[in-house]
Amino acid sequence: MICYVQVRYDIKLQYPVRIKTPNAKTAKYIISQLGGPDGELAASLRYMNQRYSMKLDKVKGVLTDISTEELAHVEIISAIVYQLTQGLTPEQIKEAGFDTYFVDHTLGVYPQSAAGAPFTAAYFQSKGDPITDLTEDLAAEQKARTTYDNILRLCDDPDVRDPIKFLRQREIVHFQRFGEALRAVQEDLDTKNFYCCNPSYDCGCGRAANRMRKMR
Template identity: 50%
Template sequence: MWIYEKKLQYPVRVSKCDPMMAKFLIEQYGGADGELAAALRYLNQRYTIPDKVIGVLNDIGTEEFAHLEMIATMVYKLTKDATVDQLQAAGLGAHYANHDKALYYENASGVPWTASYINAKGDPIADLYEDIAAEEKARATYQWLIDMTDDVDIQDSLKFLREREIIHAIRFREAVEIIKEDRATRKIF
């Protein structure tokens, strides 16, 4: 189970009225390398990973939900006061037709989230390498998002999230090192 803290992991401030940025940010909400996919991937894989590294998947999977909330907050702030005209001009007309201003798990192109974005091979090496790749892909997505806005406040939150992806990738690399070690080998000194 989880204990919920009623606050964001890191402050989210949005200073520029730019509903189009919401359309791009949704990639990290319901995209293939987004936070939802990350959280569900790790929290699902943790059952069949060696005991020594379950905690890594558990903790990082949990943190991804905190990141999901931050992205949701950005999208909500960018769209809540937008008129229908502004949403249409921002390329969100198709979204509005289906969802009004509700958030939805979809990528920047409007493709709904699907479980086929995530994998669970049951092989610890294969799963951890997928996780490392997922973190680097999310890091790259954050870079392209930072590139597309000149709102320094959104950039600040996105840079925090990007750094977290980098740290997560290190932790998964360390997890690989831990499971590579052959603990059954008797060492005689």
């Protein structure tokens, strides 16, 4: 007996993007949140790679969840850039200063910064140390939030501002979740006296830990 399962696939953004007025000037700086140093693509790859060396399962879960959501944000930014550049005439493209991008990519969506630098993996780090990685993640979320602040200062189109404000809010939520994850890691490492010594290379770690406990 053969059973057939009907699968429904809905192409739906995490937040709707419906831009009525194309504007290549706006696209020029919005694109930085796709392929720029503090953009969504770098964020997703950062967290996705860091998760493998994270020891605590609940923190690994946070990194997995947020890295997946950042991919959804890549979709939103890409949709914004795409809709802002559709239907433009060559004259409008030149007037907006979008002609250098057009020569290389026509109106395809390509990850680069607002300054025109292509995306590079050098934008993020995966160190394998939980405190180091989570501290970077906290800073990354704040840098992304600041970039969205800058975009909102420059953009007055409500069709663009609404999804950008949504993305900015998600950066704040991610910052809070990474803060919780860092506290969980610190509490776990503190029980192993991580802050007074590192047992992986400090032979006197046990004696130092005892001294630290007596001083408390």
